[in-house]
Amino acid sequence: MNRDTSRDLYDRALDSLPGGVNSSVRAAPVPYPTFVRSGEDGHVVDADGNRYVDWVMGLGPLLLGHSLPDRVTSAIQSRTADGPMFGMPTELEVEHAEFVTRHVPSVEMVRFVNSGTEATVSAVRLARGYTGREKVVVMESGYHGAQESTLVEGQGEPSSPGIPASFAEHTLPVPFNDPEAAHEVFEEHGDDIAAVLVEPVLANKGIVEPEPGYHETLRDLADDHGALLVWDEVITGFRVGGLQCAQGKYGFDPDLTTFGKIIGGGFPVGAIGGKTEIMNEFTPSGDVFQAGTFSGHPVTMAAGLETLRYAAEEDVYDHVNGLGDQLRSGLEDVVEDQAPQYSVVGTDSLFKVVFTRDGERPRNGGDVGDASVERWNRVFRPQMQDRGIMLSQNQFESQFVAAGHTEEDVERTIEAYADAL
The missing domain is CATH 3.40.640.10 (Type I PLP-dependent aspartate aminotransferase-like (Major domain))
Incomplete structure (x- = not known):
């Protein structure tokens, strides 16, 4: 996947923006963040034209997705x-x-x-x-x-x-x-x-x-x-x-x-x-x-x-919560089969796989901090992005389902998790 334009934009940004970004978490992906050009429904297109299923959703504000009614x-x-x-x-x-x-x-x-x-x-x-x-x-x-x-x-x-x-x-x-x-x-x-x-x-x-x-x-x-x-x-x-x-x-x-x-x-x-x-x-x-x-x-x-x-008025919550249930259920099957030490967490339209070490769901933030944070950030997330799935910038940030997502997006995402894990 060619991401040269994002790299070059980040290189430029480092001269005029502290750390090259306007919010610290955006610089978290290594070795450089992905610059986004546009969004549509449950997807984003980056500055190089690569298209991803987007589970960041602006870090939460986009309940309806990128294409507004x-x-x-x-x-x-x-x-x-x-x-x-x-x-x-x-x-x-x-x-x-x-x-x-x-x-x-x-x-x-x-x-x-x-x-x-x-x-x-x-x-x-x-x-x-x-x-x-x-x-x-x-x-x-x-x-x-x-x-x-x-x-x-x-x-x-x-x-x-x-x-x-x-x-x-x-x-x-x-x-x-x-x-x-x-x-x-x-x-x-x-x-x-x-x-x-x-x-x-x-x-x-x-x-x-x-x-x-x-x-x-x-x-x-x-x-x-x-x-x-x-x-x-x-x-x-x-x-x-x-x-x-x-x-x-x-x-x-x-x-x-x-x-x-x-x-x-x-x-x-x-x-x-x-x-x-x-x-x-x-x-x-x-x-x-x-x-x-x-x-x-x-x-x-x-x-x-x-x-x-x-x-x-449009049953948005039934849609996003239903897809959230499908995601978590599918991911639980993947984790049980391939990485039983990890934990699937979330509720309603929030979801995440936390790289815990014992299969126990975290009780507090300390438990999440004790998980394999760097493995998630540096190894797993880049593999998911290479497979066309955009996850949040680090293991700590939530991931969000929007009305623009589809069952096809869910199935593709579960398959990518199974492949990357």
């Missing part, structure tokens, strides 16, 4: 023709917020922002302002965007240069699916904890599902100590659990929820949703400052709202 395209084009943006409210912001509050069980009010990172930054600030406390409990290996309050490793150490140690002191990491650790951190710091920030499914670390009772433990601890429970649904929102999101699937009622990706229909977006009493603490109704020039951007609102309306 006419009604979604028309909504986007119509809004673009009216003017790029105004710095003033539009009716679309209200309609989109009403759709979200109508379908997501815990959400009574919404504040739109511009990225998942901005959503979690604002949610943490809101939780601190509402409770008058400073500390935040997070899950080790959970991901909540590129923000100072959550880029913290075990023992409260910053995970990146540039983050003051004084910031990390207020972040308390605990292992996912470890109720004893959660109890311990609340016993020690309960009166100072503003919020527990958790993904319902660890979806940026190989896909780790919650064990029975774990989220109930976090809910009870937050309630008992006057802290807020914040669910980060940037990845799972409007993908796991359909229109009710993961909180509908698992039957939970968080105080705040962060969104991104699908809620913007493929355009830059983030959102914070939650209870009216808490959300009204945002300015201008309250004192917790939050603002953004591009928040509620009319083109993004049109894309996100029409995407969700289409998904609601």
Whole structure:
């Protein structure tokens, strides 16, 4: 497979972009990333004209695939023709917020922002302002965007240069699916904890599902100590659990929820949703400052709202979840026969094969980190790409099914896994 154009573009990019990319994960494939020229349905075409079945799907935002239905395209084009943006409210912001509050069980009010990172930054600030406390409990290996309050490793150490140690002191990491650790951190710091920030499914670390009772433990601890429970649904929102999101699937009622990706229909977006009493603490109704020039951007609102309306009316979730079931079932057969030490993980339209060493499904991010990460990244993924299958950039990132995928794409992918493994 000729990829000379991608190589040459990366060579050029290294002179003008740090690391040759605008987001770190994009540089992860070795020896250089694939530059994409176009997308169609469940496929992408790279800069050299090679065509792949695409399971990256923009790292999650593309629920419908690369070819948008006419009604979604028309909504986007119509809004673009009216003017790029105004710095003033539009009716679309209200309609989109009403759709979200109508379908997501815990959400009574919404504040739109511009990225998942901005959503979690604002949610943490809101939780601190509402409770008058400073500390935040997070899950080790959970991901909540590129923000100072959550880029913290075990023992409260910053995970990146540039983050003051004084910031990390207020972040308390605990292992996912470890109720004893959660109890311990609340016993020690309960009166100072503003919020527990958790993904319902660890979806940026190989896909780790919650064990029975774990989220109930976090809910009870937050309630008992006057802290807020914040669910980060940037990845799972409007993908796991359909229109009710993961909180509908698992039957939970968080105080705040962060969104991104699908809620913007493929355009830059983030959102914070939650209870009216808490959300009204945002300015201008309250004192917790939050603002953004591009928040509620009319083109993004049109894309996100029409995407969700289409998904609601056209059985999108039945399609993508059905293909997800077929993928995981087929991959389980392949793994059982050829690599029983590996694990097939995922739910709904998320899937992944994690190169575990003992066949046990990972319980937390540490288990995924202990898997054969470099084998997946450096040996397996390039083989899949040579076979025309585009997987996520590393073993940690989720892979996503979209409405543009077909059963033929699934069958071809399973065959490629069997060949590469």
